[in-house]
Amino acid sequence: MQFLRGVRALLFDLDGTxxxxxxxxxxxxxxxxRTLERPLLEHATVRSYIGRGVDTLLHxxxxxxxDGNAALDLHDRARDVFFREYLAHNGRTAQVYPGVREGxxxxxxLGLSMCCVTNKLQRFSDDLLAQVGLDEYLVFVLxxxxxxxxxxxxxxxxHAAHRLGLAPAQCLMIGDSSNDARAARAAGMPVVLVxxxxxxxxxxxxxxCDAVVGSVADxxxxxxxxxATLAVGIPT
Numbered sequence: 001m002q003f004l005r006g007v008r009a010l011l012f013d014l015d016g017t018x019x020x021x022x023x024x025x026x027x028x029x030x031x032x033x034r035t036l037e038r039p040l041l042e043h044a045t046v047r048s049y050i051g052r053g054v055d056t057l058l059h060x061x062x063x064x065x066x067d068g069n070a071a072l073d074l075h076d077r078a079r080d081v082f083f084r085e086y087l088a089h090n091g092r093t094a095q096v097y098p099g100v101r102e103g104x105x106x107x108x109x110l111g112l113s114m115c116c117v118t119n120k121l122q123r124f125s126d127d128l129l130a131q132v133g134l135d136e137y138l139v140f141v142l143x144x145x146x147x148x149x150x151x152x153x154x155x156x157x158x159h160a161a162h163r164l165g166l167a168p169a170q171c172l173m174i175g176d177s178s179n180d181a182r183a184a185r186a187a188g189m190p191v192v193l194v195x196x197x198x199x200x201x202x203x204x205x206x207x208x209c210d211a212v213v214g215s216v217a218d219x220x221x222x223x224x225x226x227x228a229t230l231a232v233g234i235p236t
């Protein structure tokens with residue numbers, strides 16, 4: 001994995017990469033639809049709508065279409081209700097994925113800088129990461145409303161690299177979807193994906209990335225090995 005050589009920081013996506021948040025999001029969507037007296041959706045459908053932030057999620061939920069656009073007044077009402085409901089559900093049933101804590105601990109031992117770059121709103125991201133105890137590993141969290149742009153735009157990744165004082169090529173983006181991969185490619189940053197997250201029903205094999213790796217722990221182990229072989233001059 002030549003692309004891992006020289007990496008000094010890890011940028012993590014949140015939903016579908018570090019934490020399985022779909023059950024909490026689905027519960028908040030259910031409550032929102034009940035309040036608006038609209039039909040409920042299968043949780044698998046809601047899961048397939050996750051990935052581009054709350055506004056896109058609600059457009060999809062309200063129209064039943066991936067590229068749908070709900071009426072502005074309806075969307076605004078749904079947004080108000082969803083925020084209230086998600087505040088109550090955020091972190092309630094969310095689970096850290098296997099290999100995440102081990103990977104973060106290993107990365108910390110290696111002296112790597114780590115941050116989270118997510119399309120989830122800042123307040124929900126900060127609260128969730130604190131609840132599941134992952135915030136202690138991260139230099140900062142960049143929420144989806146921290147900048148005018150969000151993934152797949154490269155701006156959040158470039159902003160994160162600048163805050164870390166590193167070139168984009170020295171940062172590795174770790175995500176689960178084409179949003180992460182497209183943002184990283186546009187930023188000139190290597191990118192690996194985990195296979196268990198939210199791909200908006202796109203086959204992960206069809207996404208342009210440097211590798212698909214089973215877990216965060218596996219990614220950090222591969223990075224450790226790549227840098228160790230570089231140190232002793234072993235070709236890869």
